[in-house]
Amino acid sequence: MVQITSVSRSEPGFYIPVSGAAGGIAGLLVGTAHGSSLIGLILGATLLAATAYVVTHFVPQERVARWGILAITALAGVLLAGVAGLVVGIGFGWFFGWFIYWTYESRYRKKLPPYLTAGQVLWHYGLRVICGLIFFFLIAPIVVVMPLSFNAEDFFTFTPEMLRFDPAGYSLKHYHDFFTSSDWQHSLWNSITIAPAATILSVSFGTLAAIGLSSEHVPFRRSIMAILISPMIVPLIISAAGMFFFYSRIGLQGTYVGVVLAHAALGIPFVIITVTATLVGFDRSLTRAAANMGAGPVRTFFQVQMPLILPGVISGGLFAFITSFDEVVVVLFVGSAGQKTLPWQMFTGLREQISPTILAVATILVAISIMLLTTIELLRRRSERLRGMSPG
Numbered sequence: 223m224v225q226i227t228s229v230s231r232s233e234p235g236f237y238i239p240v241s242g243a244a245g246g247i248a249g250l251l252v253g254t255a256h257g258s259s260l261i262g263l264i265l266g267a268t269l270l271a272a273t274a275y276v277v278t279h280f281v282p283q284e285r286v287a288r289w290g291i292l293a294i295t296a297l298a299g300v301l302l303a304g305v306a307g308l309v310v311g312i313g314f315g316w317f318f319g320w321f322i323y324w325t326y327e328s329r330y331r332k333k334l335p336p337y338l339t340a341g342q343v344l345w346h347y348g349l350r351v352i353c354g355l356i357f358f359f360l361i362a363p364i365v366v367v368m369p370l371s372f373n374a375e376d377f378f379t380f381t382p383e384m385l386r387f388d389p390a391g392y393s394l395k396h397y398h399d400f401f402t403s404s405d406w407q408h409s410l411w412n413s414i415t416i417a418p419a420a421t422i423l424s425v426s427f428g429t430l431a432a433i434g435l436s437s438e439h440v441p442f443r444r445s446i447m448a449i450l451i452s453p454m455i456v457p458l459i460i461s462a463a464g465m466f467f468f469y470s471r472i473g474l475q476g477t478y479v480g481v482v483l484a485h486a487a488l489g490i491p492f493v494i495i496t497v498t499a500t501l502v503g504f505d506r507s508l509t510r511a512a513a514n515m516g517a518g519p520v521r522t523f524f525q526v527q528m529p530l531i532l533p534g535v536i537s538g539g540l541f542a543f544i545t546s547f548d549e550v551v552v553v554l555f556v557g558s559a560g561q562k563t564l565p566w567q568m569f570t571g572l573r574e575q576i577s578p579t580i581l582a583v584a585t586i587l588v589a590i591s592i593m594l595l596t597t598i599e600l601l602r603r604r605s606e607r608l609r610g611m612s613p614g
Contacts (some may be wrong), residue, residue, distance in 0.1 A: 237325035238274050244321055245270025248314055256302070274322045288319030305387045364588055371396055371581035378578060396582040406579065409567035416478070416563060417546040420485035424542035427486070428493025429535055433527070435494075436501045447498075451491040461488070462555040469556055476558035484556045485549060489542025496541065500534025533601040540594045540601075548587065 246267030253262015277287035292315030299311020324330055334343060374393035375381050383391025400406045431450055435443045453461055465484050466475060474480035508530075512522040528535070550565035557566070564583065571580050 232326055232328050234275065234278075237278075237322070238271050240325050241274035241318075241322050242267040242271030244318065245273075248318075252302070252310075270318060270322075273318070274326070277322060278326050284323050288316075288323070291315050291319040291322075303385065306385045367581055368585045368588065371578065371585040373578055373581075376578055378576065378581070396577075396579045397586075399577075399579045400582050400586075403579070406564075406567060406583070409562050409564045412561055413547055413564040416481055416485060416561070417543050419482045420489055420546040421539050421543040423482065423486035424489030424493050424546075425535060425539040428490040428538055428542070429497050429531075431490070432494045432497035432501060433523075436498060447494070450494055453488050454491040458551045462552045465552060466555040475556060476561070478561060481553055481557045481561045481563075484552045485546035486542075488549060488552065489545050492541035492545060493535070493538030496534045496538035497531060500531045533604050537598045537601050540598050544591060544594055548591075 246263045248270070249262040249264070249266015250259055251262070252266065253259045256262070273291060277291065281287040281290070292312060295311040295315035295318065296308055297311070299307030299309070299314075301307070303310070330347065331338075331343065334346065338346070369384070370378065370380065372392045372394065373381060373384060374391050374395070381391050434440060435447050435450075437443075440446075462484075465480075465487075469475040469480045469484075474483065508526050509522050512526045513519075517525070547563075548565055550563070550569050553561060553563050553566055554569075557563070562570075564587070568580050568583055571577055
């Protein structure tokens with residue numbers, strides 16, 4: 223038995239304007255880079271709309287059309303910006319070739335329920351485009367900083383050598399400056415000694431608070447929870463000013479202990495929230511069974527409860543560590559020159575001496591944050607599997 227499938231073609235009044243809109247966005251980016259965003263927008267929209275019409279009406283094979291689009295955009299990229307333009311042109315060409323036929327062949331409906339209306343389909347993909355633009359807006363500054371940290375010159379901009387992908391335009395000298403400078407190493411050592419101590423305090427107090435507040439017989443537990451997580455809600459400058467005046471009265475302002483306690487106060491809310499979320503699916507009959515078997519509260523906590531909530535505890539600890547390691551406002555108020563942390567050194571470098579070494583440090587911090595957040599995600603999935611909320 224032979225199954226005959228028909229391909230649903232979109233109307234030219236739909237896929238050609240949509241393709242033109244995509245080309246307009248690309249043209250806007252390219253035109254802005256060359257100082258004429260409006261001309262880029264108009265040319266991009268016009269050229270891609272015309273390309274969509276030509277390839278769908280006069281080129282019988284999709285593969286040939288897509289390779290042709292890729293070759294044209296790659297050539298245009300080389301003429302406009304050399305090697306860097308070639309890379310961008312290849313990316314645009316691959317995307318446009320796929321996008322034109324994705325809309326022309328109505329492939330965008332393939333994985334959607336057939337009963338959706340045109341407006342629902344538009345909202346389905348429009349929401350994803352909006353989320354993608356927001357993500358691009360948030361991630362673009364980080365993506366720009368990372369290659370700039372390898373600049374061979376002492377500039378905060380891309381040099382012509384970097385844009386040509388010339389090896390002479392790239393260097394590791396800023397990373398060398400970071401690892402050989404006494405000021406940077408001193409601030410790094412302060413961050414390494416302060417953040418773990420603050421994390422230990424945050425995990426200890428935050429875990430105990432979350433377990434205590436998870437009991438229904440605790441009076442005013444909602445009010446207590448709101449007070450404990452208030453450092454996440456109150457503006458950081460207000461918390462820093464309050465800590466400054468309080469620590470000045472008790473003699474902790476400008477001391478190592480004061481900075482650790484301040485960072486611990488900022489990290490405790492993260493631990494409380496993650497541990498409380500883990501305790502939502504915790505079976506309390508396990509603790510009652512352990513008590514019936516003769517186990518004391520301490521033994522029950524470490525041998526029964528802790529293994530099950532451990533992913534939440536570790537996740538909260540990682541959040542607390544990131545908060546302490548990246549924090550700069552509170553340490554400016556509470557710390558002294560002897561407690562100058564890595565973010566404080568970066569802030570000082572931006573004010574007093576503009577050095578690209580800051581970009582190298584920022585890249586290292588981003589890499590550390592990515593590793594820690596990846597660990598948190600893996601722990602979250604493990605916690606869900608332990609609680610039976612997701613398949614193994």
